Amino acid sequence: xxxxxxxxxxxxxxxxxxxxxxxxxxxxxxxxxxxxxxxxxxxxxxxxxxxxxxxxxxxxxxxxxxxxxxxxxxxxxxxxxxxxxxxxxxxxxxxxxxxxxxxxxxxxxxx
Amino acid sequence: xxxxxxxxxxxxxxxxxxxxxxxxxxxxxxxxxxxxxxxxxxxxxxxxxxxxxxxxxxxxxxxxxxxxxxxxxxxxxxxxxxxxxxxxxxxxxxxxxxxxxxxxxxxxxxxxxxxxxxxxxxxxxxxxxxxxxxxxxxxxxxxxxxxxxxxxxxxxxxxxxxxxxxxxxxxxxxxxxxxxxxxxxxxxxxxxxxxxxxxxxxxxxxxxxxxxxxxxxxxxxxxxxxxxxxxxxxxxxxxxxxxxxxxxxxxxxxxxxxxxxxxxxxxxxxxxxxxxxxxxxxxxxxxxxxxxxxxxxxxxxxxxxxxxxxxxxxxxxxxxxxxxxxxxxxxxxxxxxxxxxxxxxxxxxxxxxxxxxxxxxxxxxxxxxxxxxxxxxxxxxxxxxxxxxxxxxxxxxxxxxxxxxxxxxxxxxxxxxxxxxxxxxxxxxxxxxxxxxxxxxxxxxxxxxxxxxxxxxxxxxxxxxxxxxxxxxxxxxxxx
Numbered sequence: 001x002x003x004x005x006x007x008x009x010x011x012x013x014x015x016x017x018x019x020x021x022x023x024x025x026x027x028x029x030x031x032x033x034x035x036x037x038x039x040x041x042x043x044x045x046x047x048x049x050x051x052x053x054x055x056x057x058x059x060x061x062x063x064x065x066x067x068x069x070x071x072x073x074x075x076x077x078x079x080x081x082x083x084x085x086x087x088x089x090x091x092x093x094x095x096x097x098x099x100x101x102x103x104x105x106x107x108x109x110x111x
Numbered sequence: 112x113x114x115x116x117x118x119x120x121x122x123x124x125x126x127x128x129x130x131x132x133x134x135x136x137x138x139x140x141x142x143x144x145x146x147x148x149x150x151x152x153x154x155x156x157x158x159x160x161x162x163x164x165x166x167x168x169x170x171x172x173x174x175x176x177x178x179x180x181x182x183x184x185x186x187x188x189x190x191x192x193x194x195x196x197x198x199x200x201x202x203x204x205x206x207x208x209x210x211x212x213x214x215x216x217x218x219x220x221x222x223x224x225x226x227x228x229x230x231x232x233x234x235x236x237x238x239x240x241x242x243x244x245x246x247x248x249x250x251x252x253x254x255x256x257x258x259x260x261x262x263x264x265x266x267x268x269x270x271x272x273x274x275x276x277x278x279x280x281x282x283x284x285x286x287x288x289x290x291x292x293x294x295x296x297x298x299x300x301x302x303x304x305x306x307x308x309x310x311x312x313x314x315x316x317x318x319x320x321x322x323x324x325x326x327x328x329x330x331x332x333x334x335x336x337x338x339x340x341x342x343x344x345x346x347x348x349x350x351x352x353x354x355x356x357x358x359x360x361x362x363x364x365x366x367x368x369x370x371x372x373x374x375x376x377x378x379x380x381x382x383x384x385x386x387x388x389x390x391x392x393x394x395x396x397x398x399x400x401x402x403x404x405x406x407x408x409x410x411x412x413x414x415x416x417x418x419x420x421x422x423x424x425x426x427x428x429x430x431x432x433x434x435x436x437x438x439x440x441x442x443x444x445x446x447x448x449x450x451x452x453x454x455x456x457x458x459x460x461x462x463x464x465x466x467x468x469x470x471x472x473x474x475x476x477x478x479x480x481x482x483x484x485x486x487x488x489x490x491x492x493x494x495x496x497x498x499x500x501x502x503x504x505x506x507x508x509x510x511x512x513x514x515x516x517x518x519x520x521x522x523x524x525x526x527x528x529x530x531x532x533x534x535x536x537x538x539x540x541x542x543x544x545x546x547x548x549x550x551x552x553x554x555x556x557x558x559x560x561x562x563x564x565x566x567x568x569x570x571x572x573x574x575x576x577x578x579x580x581x582x583x584x585x586x587x588x589x590x591x
Binding site: 001002004005008009011012013015016017018019020022023024027030031032033034035036037038039040041042043044045046047048049050051052053054055056060061062064065066067068069070071072073074075076077078079080081082083084085086087088089 | 125128129132133135136137139140141142145146148149150152153156159160163164167174177178181182184185186187188189190191192193194196197198200202205206208209212213215216218219220222223225226227229230238240241344345348351352354355356358359360362363364365366367368369370371372373374375376377378380381384476480481483484487488
């Protein structure tokens with residue numbers, strides 16, 4: 001294996017341990033938002049979709065990259081917005097229930 | 112700027128994103144910081160995605176017009192659809208939406224891996240280890256894509272929530288796994304130059320594996336009953352994270368590897384927590400359907416016997432003059448959108464000096480913690496929400512247990528062997544002084560068995576939709 005791959009493997013193993021450590025402390029009350037939040041994080045595969053879009057040079061690759069972009073973007077934007085909506089409900093004040101979308105706008109503004 | 116510098120800057124931005132994911136998840140520890148944590152995680156995502164775009168556009172060669180079009184149009188369409196769905200979905204339909212987002216995430220990971228394989232196969236880049244990661248990413252992504260779609264369809268009611276036997280059952284599953292394994296070996300041998308297939312043939316092998324992965328996702332989830340869906344969604348969530356990490360290995364991208372591993376680990380832990388809450392092993396859930404199976408033992412004789420029907424006025428008097436009331440909300444409450452009515456009734460009772468608590472079973476609703484979200488939406492103060500272990504000893508001391516649309520999680524049959532719910536931890540509702548069940552009919556829950564609680568002489572059944580029933584109770588309590 002290449003040195004790069006070995007470093008990546010080390011990163012992978014350490015990140016799994018960090019994941020165990022961080023998540024096992026979350027109370028049951030927040031399990032649904034947590035699942036949803038973790039769900040949005042794997043939307044990071046959008047970065048992979050951008051890489052294949054950049055490398056695409058034939059119609060099949062264009063199509064695969066396009067669908068991957070659509071899927072990944074739906075995962076990221078939808079995931080964060082729906083998690084935010086859930087978490088808004090944990091506020092004590094009976095505030096106006098207008099969903100805030102600051103996170104989504106930030107995400108789309110940068111991409 | 113040299114391209115090496117550009118890459119270093121992008122790499123730092125990816126690390127910032129990865130750190131934000133870890134810290135964001137960490138802040139989900141408490142309701143007070145959870146929202147902030149999610150925003151931090153979203154910010155990290157924006158930094159990572161933004162940095163990738165800048166890096167791709169400014170590195171030598173840059174982005175072609177077509178690539179720009181794919182990235183921007185794809186993002187706008189996908190992001191727009193996600194935003195619309197996320198903002199319009201009812202809180203009760205959230206589990207299927209999360210499952211849908213999980214499906215597209217897995218699909219994206221699979222597509223990235225497939226495209227990568229098509230690009231590198233037959234070139235010097237197609238080393239043995241890269242091939243393994245690419246192929247694993249493609250297959251795992253496909254399994255989560257089709258599996259999550261089926262899970263989402265089951266929760267939405269598009270596909271029957273009952274376990275559906277796959278013709279051929281276990282054999283088909285084993286066959287599909289074998290196709291995938293053989294395919295992996297063939298492609299690895301090809302990458303090691305032991306055999307020579309040529310581009311077309313190796314693409315065909317990958318195509319077969321993708322098809323097997325898609326079919327595997329369907330045959331894995333179809334036989335699993337609706338009651339186990341939260342565990343399955345959580346497991347598939349973990350798979351998607353792993354698939355994203357595999358894609359990260361291929362393009363040597365740290366943020367994909369860290370984020371994917373984080374999600375893989377968190378999904379794994381949540382899956383285990385959920386399975387523990389139902390006292391079932393993950394293997395047991397995946398291997399066999401829940402309820403409705405051929406080996407289901409009928410509930411003990413005597414259930415389905417006489418049940419006592421009560422009216423709202425009687426229940427209102429009982430509740431208003433009780434000292435302790437425990438409300439047991441279940442999925443029926445969520446479906447009827449009755450969480451606000453439940454809170455209103457609880458407040459009325461508290462004004463009369465009644466001590467009201469909510470007993471939350473870990474799998475109430477359809478995802479772990481789903482009921483907490485629904486009650487929080489109705490502004491129920493969370494100190495009143497009690498988890499199962501904490502509330503169970505209190506049932507013996509409470510005057511009235513008000514069960515609203517909950518079924519299997521209150522079934523005393525779970526304490527005896529031989530029932531499909533055997534061994535599942537339940538709320539000890541039958542210990543309460545008096546029990547009132549608001550339910551539309553004598554219909555069965557997900558486990559498909561009769562609830563012995565309903566035949567208990569202490570139990571009064573108020574046959575009504577959760578919202579109507581609570582409405583009647585509120586009116587009756589006000590009239591006292």
